[in-house]
Amino acid sequence: MAGLYDVRALAEDTAGKVSSSPLDWMAYLDTAAKLYRYPFSDSLLIHAQRPDATACASMELWNRKMNRWVNRGAKGIALIDDSGTRTRLRYVFDVSDTHMVHGGRPMYLWKMEERHHEAVLAYLSDTYGIKWEKDGEPMRAVLQDLAGRLADENLAGAMDGLVDAAGGTLLEGMSATELRDNFQELLANSIFYMVSRRCGLDPMDYLLESDFAGITDFNTRTVLTFLGNAAGQIAENLLTGIGKTVHKVSRDEMQKNLANGKFVGYNNFNTLNRENEKQGGVEDGTDLPQQRGLPVS
Secondary structure: OOOOHHHHHHHHHHHHHOOOHHHHHHHHHHHHHHHHOOHHHHHHHHHHHHOOOOEEEEEHHHHOOOOOOOOOOOOOEEEEEOOOOOOOOEHHHHHHEEEOOOOOOOOOOOOOOOHHHHHHHHHHHHHHHHOOOOOOOOOHHHHHHHHHHHHHHHHHHHHOOHHHOOOOOOOOOOOOHHHHHHHHHHHHHHHHHHHHHHHHOOHHHHHOOOHHHOOOOOOOOHHHHHHHHHHHHHHHHHHHHHHHHHHHHHHHHHHHEEEEHHOOOOOHHHHHHHOOOOOOOOOOEEEOOOOOOOOOO
């Protein structure tokens, strides 16, 4: 079993790999989009060990809250826990490493479909003050505009300390303007990429590989963390609200079908209700780490 030193080395090595090219960064964003409630430091290590993971939680949470038992011989995903006085490793397992036992709860992972778009756009309008047209297909354009706006509004906080951390990296020779422009473009595009992917849209309909060309300048974990933290935290806030909206639409549809006498899978209906009522634990298929860092205007 790997020790703390090995996992730290893995994090450093993975940061170098995901920042080595636009394609490698987008591959990391694919993982982060699925596990958007995890902070950058955790999603980076999950990407290194299980890039195909879709829903991760601790063994205790799977066993006690979900009544899903971790399979014998399953290999945990090692994460660094520095929340206490002593840094240690903690382990999470993907849902594919578990099986449901009596009284267990089926996994509910929200999935946005076209029928959800109007409700999601209404939520985004109420929360972020966006404008949208009901005709046409505005979702991708709305998400891209919103990602750009949030990147701009949160830029100062996201970059706080980056200049001091840039020594010895490829960012060191940049002017303040070049560094700001590079960071802002990467932040906006990374937010849009993550949110689009999780919402079932293809961000590459709007983006090019070259839009992430600047990622190669973030060639150490220290400077990459500024970008990863900011993109992840803003995307998490967006996706949490979108997920709750999709969840509510699906639950309301099931309740309406029941009221109209239409058959609805009993387990599916009760799963949605339980997911709506519970506090903490597993939601949207991922752990709920404490939100910290950037606010969203």
